[in-house]
Amino acid sequence: MTKNKNKIKFIISLLLTIAVMVTIFIMSAQTKDESASTSGFFTKFLVKIIYGDQTVTDEMFRGVSLLVRKTAHMTIFAVLFICAYNTVRSYIKTFKEEKIHKIFLAFPIAYIFAVFYACTDEFHQSFAGRGALFTDVITDSIGALIGAALVYFIMMNNKMCELYREKRFVRSILILLGILAIYTSVFVFLY
Numbered sequence: 001m002t003k004n005k006n007k008i009k010f011i012i013s014l015l016l017t018i019a020v021m022v023t024i025f026i027m028s029a030q031t032k033d034e035s036a037s038t039s040g041f042f043t044k045f046l047v048k049i050i051y052g053d054q055t056v057t058d059e060m061f062r063g064v065s066l067l068v069r070k071t072a073h074m075t076i077f078a079v080l081f082i083c084a085y086n087t088v089r090s091y092i093k094t095f096k097e098e099k100i101h102k103i104f105l106a107f108p109i110a111y112i113f114a115v116f117y118a119c120t121d122e123f124h125q126s127f128a129g130r131g132a133l134f135t136d137v138i139t140d141s142i143g144a145l146i147g148a149a150l151v152y153f154i155m156m157n158n159k160m161c162e163l164y165r166e167k168r169f170v171r172s173i174l175i176l177l178g179i180l181a182i183y184t185s186v187f188v189f190l191y
Helices: 002-028 032-051 058-095 100-104 106-126 134-157 167-190
Strands: none
Touching: 002 058, 002 106, 032 058, 058 106, 058 134, 106 134
16 A cells, blocks of 8 residues: 555656646746746836835846846746655655665755756757856756755654654765755856
8 A cells, every 4th residue: 555655656746846847948948038027027026015115226126136036946946856856755665675875865866857957947048049047057056955955854843754863864965965066066167
């Protein structure tokens, strides 16, 4: 019975991961004007909340717009990491021998996957008449790292599951992810 439940979790996690990937793909296929229109709606809404009836300069609007766009990047890649992590974890639980070290391999696998998808996303975006920005890859990587931190804190606060109480191991995985993020940043800025 548990294997069937794990298979269902795996399929649902895989479908959610694919749905997030398709969403990112669709958003990257937008032209510069379409993308500006999408983020512009949220920017105008946020400007109204932050500044109210105050006169807003172009510089203030651009600052809020940058905040909206970078937050969107980080958020969607945090969600992609969480979905990919759940997919890998449920795959290991369903089809492999469930051991603590194998379960925690889901962290670096999901992170590397999210960063790789961020790179392909920027490449794809360049075909839509928008620039492929290395800073967006870094922003996406940070978003994936935020997703990893969220998963970590949820796991540490989950009192039902003693399997995740191996804090030293999880910390070492998070340190590894941090090193990967720094490496990615340096690599991206050099090229």
